[in-house]
Amino acid sequence: MRAPEQILTAEQMQAAEQRLIDGGETVESLMETAGAGAAAYVYRACGTRSVTVLCGPGNNGGDGYVIARHLQARGVEVQVVAPLDPATDVAKAARVAWGGTPVETASEAVFVDCLFGTGLGRPLDDDLLGLLHKLAEAHDYRIAVDLPSGVDSDSGELLNDALPQYDCTIALGAWKFSHWLMPAMDLMGTRKLVDIGVGPVSSAAHLSRAPKLTAPPRDAHKYSRGLLCVIAGDMPGASVLAASAARHGGAGYVKILAAEESQYFTAPHDVVIERGSLYDLVSDRRIDAFLVGPGLGLSDQARARLDWVLACDIPTVCDADALTLLEPSMIEGRDCPIIATPHAGELDRLANAFEATGMDRVEMISELAEDIEGVLVAKGPDTLIGSAGSAPVIMPPAPSWLSTAGTGDILAGLIASRLATGASSRKAAEQGCWLHGEAARIAGPAFSAEQLVEAVPAAYSAFL
Numbered sequence: 001m002r003a004p005e006q007i008l009t010a011e012q013m014q015a016a017e018q019r020l021i022d023g024g025e026t027v028e029s030l031m032e033t034a035g036a037g038a039a040a041y042v043y044r045a046c047g048t049r050s051v052t053v054l055c056g057p058g059n060n061g062g063d064g065y066v067i068a069r070h071l072q073a074r075g076v077e078v079q080v081v082a083p084l085d086p087a088t089d090v091a092k093a094a095r096v097a098w099g100g101t102p103v104e105t106a107s108e109a110v111f112v113d114c115l116f117g118t119g120l121g122r123p124l125d126d127d128l129l130g131l132l133h134k135l136a137e138a139h140d141y142r143i144a145v146d147l148p149s150g151v152d153s154d155s156g157e158l159l160n161d162a163l164p165q166y167d168c169t170i171a172l173g174a175w176k177f178s179h180w181l182m183p184a185m186d187l188m189g190t191r192k193l194v195d196i197g198v199g200p201v202s203s204a205a206h207l208s209r210a211p212k213l214t215a216p217p218r219d220a221h222k223y224s225r226g227l228l229c230v231i232a233g234d235m236p237g238a239s240v241l242a243a244s245a246a247r248h249g250g251a252g253y254v255k256i257l258a259a260e261e262s263q264y265f266t267a268p269h270d271v272v273i274e275r276g277s278l279y280d281l282v283s284d285r286r287i288d289a290f291l292v293g294p295g296l297g298l299s300d301q302a303r304a305r306l307d308w309v310l311a312c313d314i315p316t317v318c319d320a321d322a323l324t325l326l327e328p329s330m331i332e333g334r335d336c337p338i339i340a341t342p343h344a345g346e347l348d349r350l351a352n353a354f355e356a357t358g359m360d361r362v363e364m365i366s367e368l369a370e371d372i373e374g375v376l377v378a379k380g381p382d383t384l385i386g387s388a389g390s391a392p393v394i395m396p397p398a399p400s401w402l403s404t405a406g407t408g409d410i411l412a413g414l415i416a417s418r419l420a421t422g423a424s425s426r427k428a429a430e431q432g433c434w435l436h437g438e439a440a441r442i443a444g445p446a447f448s449a450e451q452l453v454e455a456v457p458a459a460y461s462a463f464l
């Protein structure tokens, strides 16, 4: 059984490789499958244009010799640059099977980087880094095999400050975290995956799959579809934006709950604004979900409002100011999970408040999800979703036009809307992110947050 969406750590990849070997494969046969698959992609991208393969000392270099042999068998002119001799038995054998003589340097049409893959443990030495840059610059098209050399496989961090930019990256056997996490993700160009027979790995992270949403049932009414209450605070514009988006996210009824003394504001006519004491307003038993945080403010009154909402123990999305105010004591004793939607700055603050520091981002997000006993959507160009009790999920990249003010309020509104429909916290988080990304694609370049809201119904129809 194939598992094309799973994302493995280098350690999980090694264990998966060992299972294949226990099942009758050999390291040689796996390298042959990986190298042949990668060569097929190189050939498809480059045809008969001449190729330079840079081979390192480990098995990534071994893949390079296999690729060189397969391309030559297809009639491609290939040069191999090998600054270090093969150090593993299988890489040595791959070089012998290739049978050619490496050159000092080359400037052909296509560059294939097989210097280091998942085994890189420290920054590249200056001479290797210099050679990598020189070769990358001397070619028109650049392909990284498994990973761009210089990338940390598990965290997506760059081990050297500046690394070349690639047109294509060919992952071998399974995706690694760095294929989908910044900053490494940004170097990779188009990503391709070569199957070498790795089956599903229990507790592996995976890429989020597009959801299948449904139309409301025949007997639906506004309350059965879900009542979402958005808590307004000092800056009501943010709650209005979130509530506007939530109208299109599936909930049947969206209200804004405002303090009696709060400033006057308007909202679309189909969003009901209720004013009064929060104590009274939240006692409506028909409420299915809360969204708290956008425009909440950081005053004592804001803290009291957050405390009160969380004490209701109803499924709740915490965003923006709620994440700055959130403390472990506020969620003690809750049965209903919360969904927290921090951007990078809010994530750092949350990590300090919950003492989840001193670890990489993937670990931190999983740890925080356990701490809040809920779901954590670490949003940004590489949105990562951690859930208590299960492995993280990574969202495929969304359009970078989302980097404009107000889009986070919209994401929070969409997730809260899905939560109000009765979706589980994890599903609500993923579905909200998909609607958000698809709406951004539909809205096209240079949209404003309000235009993004308008694009949500068309995004919804893409998942029906």
Ligand SMILES: NC(=O)C1=CN([C@@H]2O[C@H](COP(=O)(O)OP(=O)(O)OC[C@H]3O[C@@H](n4cnc5c(N)ncnc54)[C@H](O)[C@@H]3O)[C@@H](O)[C@H]2O)[C@@H](O)CC1
Residues within 6 Å of the ligand: 013, 014, 016, 017, 030, 031, 034, 056, 057, 058, 059, 060, 061, 062, 063, 087, 088, 115, 116, 117, 118, 119, 120, 121, 122, 123, 124, 125, 145, 146, 147, 172, 173, 196
């Ligand atoms: N795990 C698998 O199932 C498969 C792995 N394959 C390939 O094997 C690769 C992993 O191979 P390896 O574990 O040999 O790792 P690499 O080929 O990434 O490199 C590790 C070698 O380089 C040395 N090294 C590490 N950092 C260095 C530095 N900064 N400067 C100089 N030398 C350094 C290490 O001591 C080791 O000898 C994968 O990325 C993939 O390309 C494929 O052959 C297919 C199967």
Ligand SMILES: Nc1ncnc2c1ncn2[C@@H]1O[C@H](COP(=O)(O)OP(=O)(O)O)[C@@H](O)[C@H]1O
Residues within 6 Å of the ligand: 320, 343, 379, 380, 381, 382, 383, 397, 398, 399, 400, 401, 402, 403, 404, 405, 406, 407, 408, 409, 410, 411, 436
């Ligand atoms: N470069 C980017 N590429 C893709 N998505 C992005 C990028 N930058 C921001 N986003 C998305 O835009 C939204 C921004 O949210 P946030 O930072 O809370 O903004 P605001 O507070 O102004 O609403 C998030 O959903 C985030 O994932």
Ligand SMILES: [K+]
Residues within 6 Å of the ligand: 060, 113, 114, 115, 116, 117, 144, 145, 146, 147, 148, 149
């Ligand atoms: K590489």
